[in-house]
Amino acid sequence: KIENQTNRQVTYSKRRNGLFKKATELAVLCDATVSIIMISSSNKLHEQHSPGITPKQVYDKYQRDREVDLWAKQYQNMQKQLQDLNEINRGLQKDIRRRMGDCLEDLAIDELRCLEDEMVNAVKVIRERKTKKIDNNIDTSKKKVRNSQEIHRSLLQEFDIPKEESQYGLVDNGEYNHVLGYNDDNRILALRLQPCQPNLHAGAGSGSCVTTYTLL
Template identity: 55%
Template sequence: MARGKIQIRRIENQTNRQVTYSKRRNGLFKKAHELTVLCDAKVSIIMISSTQKLHEYISPSTTTKQMFDQYQQATGIDIWNTHYEKMQEHLKKMKEINRNLRREIRQRMGESLNDLGYEQMVNLIEDIDNSLRLIRERKYKVISNQIDTGRKKLRNVEEIHRNLLLQFEARQEDPQYGLVENDGDYNSVLGFPNGVGPRIVALHLPPDHHHHHHHSAAMQSGASDLTTFALLD
């Protein structure tokens, strides 16, 4: 049965187009490899798909630069010089843009104004006014944010202060805390918790504590007037 001819035209269906491209690319690379081996030829194939993907085949032991150098020798076309000229032209344009930007910056700082005409001066003033307006808006926004942050911190401090006051009032109402004065032979009794548990520390003074001589003797003898009592849970 004779093989039918395929009409050569663009495949509209994108999926079918990609499948055909992949199959024919592989077949083409296979033929190029056979040609390289059978005929000792140097073959280079560069392909770019419709999706901008690059595919290339280079004969073994050959680089792309070598292929381009041999192409230049065979055709007499200087590919690299043309590319260099394009790069030089692009560099020239970029330098011109850089000079214009630097001149504009100096003019905004009040320098290099001699070459400006009246209309250019008016436009420069408008540009500077617009820039100042944007800077002020940004400045006020930053200040507003700082004020809001300061208010939030102040509210947090006030909340902490209220909590501390509540804790202090709760401790005053707790029977394990208190201050007792002039109870019997004790001048004062202070209740507080420590690492061991709630205790009472009492300062004991003898009845004749007003006599300086007795007080000095007691201090010299090492007698302790500090007495502690455990609180009941």
């Protein structure tokens, strides 16, 4: 055995090419059926077959002439694996039905207690997850309320309206950019925030402007 890996790989490549060349000569000159399969030390597959011949045809002829079955043992192993997987699948399906209250007749007292403990723990985990979801939704709603309050206060400051005397309230339209209120004549006013346009407002910079509409 060649210990040096590089030298071993180089030798393998040279000998492989030489062997494949000889196989081709046998197939062409002698009209022989040749099939070669090689696996290197690096687990790479190389093969050479006579023109017009597939590896399966060569294997089938070998099995017929030798009266052997190259795949029988492999087929038996696959059948055994399939049976084991089917058994595992049946067990899992039975466990699922038991957790839904079915197939409990053949369970002993200890098994029923164990199943009960598992169900109690599962319900506990589900409730904790549900509570966490509810808390997250509450926090999100509180943030929206605080955001609307900040917008409300900024609008009051922009109109120089004292907080204790303000008669304006927010209307939630999903974007928090509309306000309804009453003026001194008891008419309903609608205020809407919109981007300022410098060419329409002299001396105004970028930001938001308030447009007032009289509804009633």
